[in-house]
Amino acid sequence: MTQDAIxxxxxxxxxxxxxFVCTLFLQRFFPYPFLFLxxxxxxxxxxxxxxxxxxxxxxxxxxxxxxxxxxxxxxxAITPTAISYFVGFVVCALVVSWxxxxxxxxxxxxxxxxxxxxxxxxxxxxALMRTQTELARLSRVLSMxxxxxxxxxxxxxxxxxxxxxxxxxxxxxxxNPPNLEKARLSTESVVRDGTRAGxxxxxxxxxxxxxxxxxxxxxxxxxxxELTVFLHNEADARRVSMRTQLSxxxxxxxxxxxxxxxxxxNLILNxxxxxxxxxxxxxxxxxxSQKDTGDQVLIAVExxxxxxxxxxxxxxxxPFFTTKPHGIGVGLSISRSIIESHGGRLWASPxxxxxxxxxxxxxxxxxxxHV
Numbered sequence: 039m040t041q042d043a044i045x046x047x048x049x050x051x052x053x054x055x056x057x058f059v060c061t062l063f064l065q066r067f068f069p070y071p072f073l074f075l076x077x078x079x080x081x082x083x084x085x086x087x088x089x090x091x092x093x094x095x096x097x098x099x100x101x102x103x104x105x106x107x108x109x110x111x112x113x114x115a116i117t118p119t120a121i122s123y124f125v126g127f128v129v130c131a132l133v134v135s136w137x138x139x140x141x142x143x144x145x146x147x148x149x150x151x152x153x154x155x156x157x158x159x160x161x162x163x164x165a166l167m168r169t170q171t172e173l174a175r176l177s178r179v180l181s182m183x184x185x186x187x188x189x190x191x192x193x194x195x196x197x198x199x200x201x202x203x204x205x206x207x208x209x210x211x212x213x214n215p216p217n218l219e220k221a222r223l224s225t226e227s228v229v230r231d232g233t234r235a236g237x238x239x240x241x242x243x244x245x246x247x248x249x250x251x252x253x254x255x256x257x258x259x260x261x262x263x264e265l266t267v268f269l270h271n272e273a274d275a276r277r278v279s280m281r282t283q284l285s286x287x288x289x290x291x292x293x294x295x296x297x298x299x300x301x302x303x304n305l306i307l308n309x310x311x312x313x314x315x316x317x318x319x320x321x322x323x324x325x326x327s328q329k330d331t332g333d334q335v336l337i338a339v340e341x342x343x344x345x346x347x348x349x350x351x352x353x354x355x356x357p358f359f360t361t362k363p364h365g366i367g368v369g370l371s372i373s374r375s376i377i378e379s380h381g382g383r384l385w386a387s388p389x390x391x392x393x394x395x396x397x398x399x400x401x402x403x404x405x406x407x408h409v
Contacts, residue, residue: 043090045087046090046091047087047090047091047094049083049086049091050083050087050091050092050094050095050098051094051095051098053079053082053083053095054076054080054083054095054099054102056075057075057076057078057079057099058076058102058106060075061073061075061076061107062106065107073103073107073127076099076102076103076127076131077130077131077134079095079099080092080095080096080099080131080134080135080138081134081135081137081138082138083095083135084134084135084136084138084139085138085141088139089135089136089139092135092136092138092139093132093135096128096131096132096135099131100127100128100131103124103127104116108120108124196231196232196235197231197235199227199231199268200228200231203224203225203227203228203231204224204228206224207221207225207228210224252294252296253292253293253294253380254292254293254294254295255291255292256290256291256292256293256294256295256298257288258288258290258291258298258327258335258400259284259285259286259288259327261295261298261299261302262284262302262325262327263282263284264299265299265302265303265306266280266306266325269306269307272310273310273323276310276313276314276321277321278310278313278321278322279321279322279323280306280323280325281322281323281325282324282325282326282327283324283325283326283327284325284326284327285327285328285329288328288335289329289335289402290402291335291380291401291402292402293380293400294376294380297376297379297380298376300372300376301376301377301384302325302337302339304369304370305373305396306323306339307369308339308369308370308396309323309339309341309343309394309396310323310341312341312344312393312394313343320342321342322341322342323339323340323341323342324338325337325338325339325340326338326339326340330399333401333402334382334399334400334401334402335399335400335402336397336398336399337397337398337399337400338396338397339395339396339397340389340394341389341393341394342389342393343393343394344393345388345389345392345393345394346386346387346388346394351386351387354386355370355374355384355386356371373398377398380400381400381401382398382399382400382401383399384396384397384398385397385398
């Protein structure tokens with residue numbers, strides 16, 4: 039036998055020995071055999087030393103009880119009246135040994151399962167931490183990509199204007215004699231559009247950094263008028279009839295003028311893009327301004343394009359969602375962020391006569407940024 043087996047059976051023998059001594063001492067106080075301590079010895083043996091040691095304790099206990107505690111005493115013979123009592127003791131001892139050993143096995147299985155579960159939880163937690171790290175890195179990469187796409191989208195119009203005015207300046211200077219006055223005006227336009235492109239970049243970067251907009255009292259009617267003049271040639275090239283319905287009593291709003299210019303320009307250009315299909319006969323773009331309820335102003339841009347279905351109207355403001363073949367899907371997302379940073383709301387809806395209506399509201403005295 040190995041040392042481990044000797045140790046186990048030695049433990050069982052020790053428990054039975056303690057039960058024997060204690061029972062022998064207590065026997066003088068009871069008129070009948072007091073055998074409950076042997077059950078405790080069997081149970082402890084099966085629990086601490088295993089199934090084999092438990093049955094060994096049953097065997098030793100049976101022999102000790104038969105010789106010392108069942109009449110006739112100090113004999114291996116058993117009287118007929120004591121046989122049922124002795125058999126009951128043996129059966130109970132076997133049941134106690136089996137229950138104790140099975141309970142111990144169950145406890146050990148539960149402990150092993152708990153340890154395995156803790157190991158798996160630790161592994162999954164570590165994997166989750168790695169995944170969160172990767173997601174954070176991916177989020178930073180996507181934010182950089184969105185910022186890059188946003189800047190590219192927002193400065194395309196000012197840079198196009200810079201190139202156009204630069205070419206016009208060269209043509210005025212190449213004349214004989216050169217038209218210096220026209221060249222000077224074209225150069226001033228280049229400077230103005232270049233400055234506006236720089237301002238757009240600063241505003242987009244501030245938007246992504248969640249910085250507060252640079253606000254001042256702004257006349258939205260004037261913003262719309264300047265943009266319609268600026269985009270007049272673009273509308274003619276696309277054969278779009280652009281008209282305005284501006285409320286003369288429109289109050290000024292506390293807002294960042296450059297950012298609102300970008301919002302209105304995006305809505306106007308999106309309206310023109312929506313009417314670029316061959317199936318659009320009447321290409322009309324209407325820009326309205328009016329005093330809205332609750333001390334707010336409302337700006338609406340209506341087009342007569344193909345319109346919006348409910349599903350598209352829900353997704354059209356999501357980053358990188360676009361219905362244009364060559365769009366990048368950031369203009370409307372940025373526009374909504376700008377409007378919300380001014381405490382307003384931007385939404386889209388179908389136009390009853392066909393097409394779509396993009397409109398936003400702004401509080402007259404917009405306070406702190408809501409970004």
